[in-house]
Amino acid sequence: MIEDTMDWLEPQSEAAFAELLERNASERKWDGIILTGSEITLNRNLPDMARRARDAGFAHVRIQTHGMHLANPAFAQRLIDAGVDEFFISVTAGDHETHDAITGRPGSFEKILAGMAIIDAYDVVIITNTVLTANSFRSAPALVDRLAGLKRLRQMEFWNYWPMAETDRKSLLIRFPDLIPVLKNAIERAHAYGRRVEVKNVPECLLGAYQECLVNDQPELMIDPRFWGEFGRNGFDQCVHRNQCASKQCLGVGTAYAQRFGWEADILAPLTEHNHFNSRENNEKTSYL
Numbered sequence: 001m002i003e004d005t006m007d008w009l010e011p012q013s014e015a016a017f018a019e020l021l022e023r024n025a026s027e028r029k030w031d032g033i034i035l036t037g038s039e040i041t042l043n044r045n046l047p048d049m050a051r052r053a054r055d056a057g058f059a060h061v062r063i064q065t066h067g068m069h070l071a072n073p074a075f076a077q078r079l080i081d082a083g084v085d086e087f088f089i090s091v092t093a094g095d096h097e098t099h100d101a102i103t104g105r106p107g108s109f110e111k112i113l114a115g116m117a118i119i120d121a122y123d124v125v126i127i128t129n130t131v132l133t134a135n136s137f138r139s140a141p142a143l144v145d146r147l148a149g150l151k152r153l154r155q156m157e158f159w160n161y162w163p164m165a166e167t168d169r170k171s172l173l174i175r176f177p178d179l180i181p182v183l184k185n186a187i188e189r190a191h192a193y194g195r196r197v198e199v200k201n202v203p204e205c206l207l208g209a210y211q212e213c214l215v216n217d218q219p220e221l222m223i224d225p226r227f228w229g230e231f232g233r234n235g236f237d238q239c240v241h242r243n244q245c246a247s248k249q250c251l252g253v254g255t256a257y258a259q260r261f262g263w264e265a266d267i268l269a270p271l272t273e274h275n276h277f278n279s280r281e282n283n284e285k286t287s288y289l
């Protein structure tokens, strides 16, 4: 979703990281940190960064990764020994044909599964992250079933694709009437396996009994400030019913979606104070890119 910015955003500096650690060591401001950006497992300093974060009082160190390097047992062990205890793993689809076509790496789906099987033997938390696009969303229920055997898989996240652009240049957006039944099926299955589910970028009024799954909050983000100019191109918070709607969590319909499919005024319905879900957790993490 941020692919066009990844070529030119500057990573955070070592000095900024050291300052963040120092701040947490003295103030205990955050409970957890997420180390991410491009592909964090390619950073040779990752175990050292995790160790330093633990020493600075972060109770949890999460990495956001495509998960392929976790299939190397020695590497997985090194990360866990260094203090990484949460693995946020991007799985793009529920079958190897679709996933490998999206990643462009034959064998990547099987490698992720192998990596997850390895860390599943440790006392860690696994969270999956799946961006739903026109190319992948129909396999979301199959993904839930495919991961049924993982003991440490606590949460599955489904992020509805939302380009940081005014148009859907790659035709990856999914019309809501196509998306919602498949998404609800995936949520229902995940709940049956005891997983927590978080959904992002979907109109709250379309989620029915699963409104509580919509969590659009994000951790505090330390990133190149030029990111925010691009982020604004999303066009969040637009909906023809926005002024009548009580939802606190919904991000409405984005510019690119409206440009392609219209504002969907007839299928969206404003929520009242009584029928929206209003219990949200505080963010306790900071995200460091």
Ligand code: SF4
Pocket (backbone or CB within 6 Å): 203, 204, 205, 206, 239, 240, 241, 242, 245, 246, 247, 250, 251, 252, 253, 268, 269, 270, 271
């Ligand atoms: S009516 Fe609009 S703002 Fe309200 S929940 Fe639906 S999409 Fe979101």
